[in-house]
Amino acid sequence: MNNTESDNSREWAAQAYALLKKRQEEQKQELKKQEEQKQELQRQEEQKQDLIDNGIKGNPSRLATITTEPELGEFDDNFTWSAMVLAAQGKKINQISIDEIDWLTKLRRGLEETRKGFVTELLDKLGDDPITPEALDDLETLLIRADVGIDSTDKVISSLRQKLNEEVVGGEEGIKFLKEQLKFIIDKPIKNSGTDLLVPQKGKLNVWLLVGVNGVGKTTTLGKLAFLSSRSNYKTLIAAADTFRAAAVEQLKVWGERSNVDVISNQSKNADPAAVVFDAINSAKKRDIELLLVDTAGRLQTKNNLMDELAKIKKIIDKKVPDAIVESLLVLDASQGQNGLKQAKSFAKSANLSGAIITKLDGTSRGGVSLAVSEEVNLPIRFIGAGEGIKDLRPFNSFEFVEALLADK
Ligand SMILES: Nc1nc2c(ncn2[C@@H]2O[C@H](COP(=O)(O)OP(=O)(O)OP(=O)(O)O)[C@@H](O)[C@H]2O)c(=O)[nH]1
Numbered sequence: 001m002n003n004t005e006s007d008n009s010r011e012w013a014a015q016a017y018a019l020l021k022k023r024q025e026e027q028k029q030e031l032k033k034q035e036e037q038k039q040e041l042q043r044q045e046e047q048k049q050d051l052i053d054n055g056i057k058g059n060p061s062r063l064a065t066i067t068t069e070p071e072l073g074e075f076d077d078n079f080t081w082s083a084m085v086l087a088a089q090g091k092k093i094n095q096i097s098i099d100e101i102d103w104l105t106k107l108r109r110g111l112e113e114t115r116k117g118f119v120t121e122l123l124d125k126l127g128d129d130p131i132t133p134e135a136l137d138d139l140e141t142l143l144i145r146a147d148v149g150i151d152s153t154d155k156v157i158s159s160l161r162q163k164l165n166e167e168v169v170g171g172e173e174g175i176k177f178l179k180e181q182l183k184f185i186i187d188k189p190i191k192n193s194g195t196d197l198l199v200p201q202k203g204k205l206n207v208w209l210l211v212g213v214n215g216v217g218k219t220t221t222l223g224k225l226a227f228l229s230s231r232s233n234y235k236t237l238i239a240a241a242d243t244f245r246a247a248a249v250e251q252l253k254v255w256g257e258r259s260n261v262d263v264i265s266n267q268s269k270n271a272d273p274a275a276v277v278f279d280a281i282n283s284a285k286k287r288d289i290e291l292l293l294v295d296t297a298g299r300l301q302t303k304n305n306l307m308d309e310l311a312k313i314k315k316i317i318d319k320k321v322p323d324a325i326v327e328s329l330l331v332l333d334a335s336q337g338q339n340g341l342k343q344a345k346s347f348a349k350s351a352n353l354s355g356a357i358i359t360k361l362d363g364t365s366r367g368g369v370s371l372a373v374s375e376e377v378n379l380p381i382r383f384i385g386a387g388e389g390i391k392d393l394r395p396f397n398s399f400e401f402v403e404a405l406l407a408d409k
């Protein structure tokens with residue numbers, strides 16, 4: 001980016017900031033007004049019915065909901081960067097929201113650890129001078145260290161080498177080319193799937209199975225998905241098919257309450273996961289559910305095989321609702337790096353997966369593993385999680401991911 005472009009982007013970001021600030025102020029005023037009206041009404045009601053002794057007081061819950069919305073932070077680097085990323089995707093100033101800025105800031109922060117050992121060094125090495133073959137060797141080491149994987153690294157390095165053979169490539173141009181190459185790798189399985197963005201099909205039953213080894217974040221991710229789904233007005237239901245872990249149902253119920261989504265479960269000991277799915281499908285049919293989210297166990301008693309269990313669940317779905325649109329999403333913990341990749345490979349062999357969800361991108365230095373998943377397991381990444389909060393999950397956007405991975409500040 002040259003100086004003029006950079007100045008224009010800052011100016012754009014400043015205007016976006018001013019607009020969001022104004023909008024937030026207006027919303028706050030509006031909510032304050034509503035709250036005052038509500039309290040006034042309540043006061044009149046209390047006086048009328050002389051209920052003072054019953055101790056019914058004004059309910060502060062509404063104000064509490066205001067504070068759970070993200071607040072517009074400072075006009076700082078985080079804001080400017082996030083606004084620039086949105087602008088680069090063609091967003092207009094009046095189309096951006098605090099939620100989006102908040103998420104991009106989280107994503108960039110989440111990838112900070114990966115970036116530290118990678119981009120900062122890379123930029124130091126590349127500088128403004130033309131890229132040399134030695135710099136390519138360094139880049140290769142850095143990519144491997146960020147868990148990008150051997151195959152993806154080989155690809156990126158050989159295309160960069162080819163480019164260097166043809167022309168002189170400066171540092172800044174090298175980074176731009178690198179971003180394009182990384183994005184190309186991540187986008188390939190997404191393009192091959194024929195679906196750019198995974199959303200439930202309206203008016204149909206969509207069943208999303210969340211699978212993966214224990215502790216990777218399946219249940220948490222399901223909770224966040226339930227929130228996204230119900231907030232987007234899909235009729236949503238949760239099936240608690242992890243009957244192995246005693247606390248799993250309780251954990252799901254908490255998430256279900258947060259997003260106002262019912263949970264179908266069977267509390268009896270050693271309940272059959274496929275039987276829970278059976279009940280959930282019956283219930284989904286009765287209620288015209290559009291998205292049924294199925295939580296599964298990450299580990300089972302040795303006599304049960306995880307893959308057999310998943311196959312049984314799938315069979316039930318195919319038999320009972322052959323028209324349902326089924327997605328088997330593998331949840332992977334980014335902090336497990338190459339280990340996670342091994343799991344992905346073994347699952348992909350037997351579980352007939354259709355996509356991946358990468359979690360725990362916050363605070364790991366191994367965010368590069370997302371590239372290895374795309375290249376080596378050939379799975380489209382559908383969502384990414386960067387935190388334990390209900391809003392810390394978003395549909396995967398390769399442009400934003402690569403920009404956050406290679407952000408230069
Ligand atoms: N920092 C961070 N923690 C996460 C994220 N997603 C999940 N976790 C945490 O990871 C831990 C395990 O999450 P669960 O959702 O219970 O994982 P699971 O795969 O359902 O685990 P099992 O049911 O035991 O197989 C919890 O402490 C979560 O809060 C994330 O994106 N970032």
Ligand SMILES: [Mg+2]
Nearest residue numbers: 218219242248
């Ligand atoms: Mg779980």
